[in-house]
Structures are given as C-alpha cells and as structure tokens.
Amino acid sequence: MMPVVNCPTCHAKVEWTEANKYRPFCSERCKQIDLGAWAEEKYTIPAADPLEDPLQDPLADHEPKPH
Ligand SMILES: [Zn+2]
Known part of the structure; x- marks a missing residue:
C-alpha cells in the first residue's frame, strides 16, 4: 500500500x-x-500599515469628510 x-x-x-x-x-x-x-505572504505583512487602511478604522465611516 x-x-x-x-x-x-x-x-x-x-x-x-x-x-x-x-x-x-x-x-x-x-x-x-x-x-x-x-x-x-511573509514579506507582505511588515509592509502593511493598518493606519493607512480606512477599512481598519471603525471611526472612518462615521466622520463626515470636509470637501
Ligand atoms: Zn501539484
């Protein structure tokens, strides 16, 4: 087998x-x-900055953005 x-x-x-x-x-x-x-994948992790990703910020959707 x-x-x-x-x-x-x-x-x-x-x-x-x-x-x-x-x-x-x-x-x-x-x-x-x-x-x-x-x-x-290993090299992508250190490059990712959560502060620059609006999807990672729960307040981003609730704050009106001035034009
Ligand atoms: Zn194969």
Missing part, C-alpha cells in the same frame, strides 16, 4: 514514495509555487 497525499498547491493525488523528492508536492513546479506564495 502506497501512502497517497494531496499536493498542497494543486490538490492532485501524490504517491508518498522515496522516489518522489518533491513530496508532498506533485512536482517541482508546485513546490516552487507554494514556497513562493509563502515567501510573498
């Missing part, structure tokens, strides 16, 4: 074998995509 997992990137079934060096991914491409997405 070969263990089967789902590729985290494309959700294809992947046989968990010694021969599959990209496991749990189905391919090198899916592995790179997942690592890239993770790195991108």
Whole structure:
C-alpha cells in the first residue's frame, strides 16, 4: 500500500514514495509555487500599515469628510 497525499498547491493525488523528492508536492513546479506564495505572504505583512487602511478604522465611516 502506497501512502497517497494531496499536493498542497494543486490538490492532485501524490504517491508518498522515496522516489518522489518533491513530496508532498506533485512536482517541482508546485513546490516552487507554494514556497513562493509563502515567501510573498511573509514579506507582505511588515509592509502593511493598518493606519493607512480606512477599512481598519471603525471611526472612518462615521466622520463626515470636509470637501
Ligand atoms: Zn501539484
């Protein structure tokens, strides 16, 4: 019985074998995509400034803005 997992990137079934060096991914491409997405998310967090996002300020919707 070969263990089967789902590729985290494309959700294809992947046989968990010694021969599959990209496991749990189905391919090198899916592995790179997942690592890239993770790195991108990591670098996005410090750049986000909640003070500059009006959706993060509950008072923004109640204060009339002068024109
Ligand atoms: Zn995949």
